[in-house]
Amino acid sequence: MLKIERLIYQVVIISLLIYLYTHPKHIYMTPLNSSKLAHFTHIQYIPSVVIPDDLNMAKNTANGEINYMCHPGRNKTYMSYKAITNKNSEQYKYIEKYMTVNTKGFLIDEHGRIGVALGSHFGKIGSKYDIELSNGNILRVVKIEHKSDEHTNNGCEQKWDKSVIEFVIDIRVAKQYYGVAKNGYINSGNYNNVDEFKGDIIKINKIESRN
Numbered sequence: 001m002l003k004i005e006r007l008i009y010q011v012v013i014i015s016l017l018i019y020l021y022t023h024p025k026h027i028y029m030t031p032l033n034s035s036k037l038a039h040f041t042h043i044q045y046i047p048s049v050v051i052p053d054d055l056n057m058a059k060n061t062a063n064g065e066i067n068y069m070c071h072p073g074r075n076k077t078y079m080s081y082k083a084i085t086n087k088n089s090e091q092y093k094y095i096e097k098y099m100t101v102n103t104k105g106f107l108i109d110e111h112g113r114i115g116v117a118l119g120s121h122f123g124k125i126g127s128k129y130d131i132e133l134s135n136g137n138i139l140r141v142v143k144i145e146h147k148s149d150e151h152t153n154n155g156c157e158q159k160w161d162k163s164v165i166e167f168v169i170d171i172r173v174a175k176q177y178y179g180v181a182k183n184g185y186i187n188s189g190n191y192n193n194v195d196e197f198k199g200d201i202i203k204i205n206k207i208e209s210r211n
Contacts, residue, residue, distance in 0.1 A: 118146075118147060
């Protein structure tokens, strides 16, 4: 009788292994270093979910942390705040009311948050984020300009340079502080060339408080 029970047990185990081998989608766990998600950052294990290669969405979680799924955003471009000329726009009004220019040419609010342009996925003007970089630094930013949906992938990164963050700056003051590179741009057109901003985006927290 013992031999029969052992045989049945072996048959069950073998059958289970065959099922798992032939039905991987029921147990598949997508790891961070999967080739399908190689261009994403800060993604937890996702059970039984098929994620398309071009998915560039972020999801707010209860504690404010975003499962960051945009491009890593190593490029960090800039624009002049003077390009925002519509006095009736929420951007113009927000800048006029809350932002000042610091010695580096950044527009900052009273809490020291740096003004940036972000895609529509990152919410309305005035949305605040703590952005953690792979160099360990945390950028405290506030959205003061919209990136056009026409120019971004799913309201996320810029289509042509893959930048997620675009600093909104005073060009004249920034040139005085950083100088101008041989190509005629501040920091060669990319703030990733500045040590404090160097690196990939690995995590974003949406800040609900006023600071």
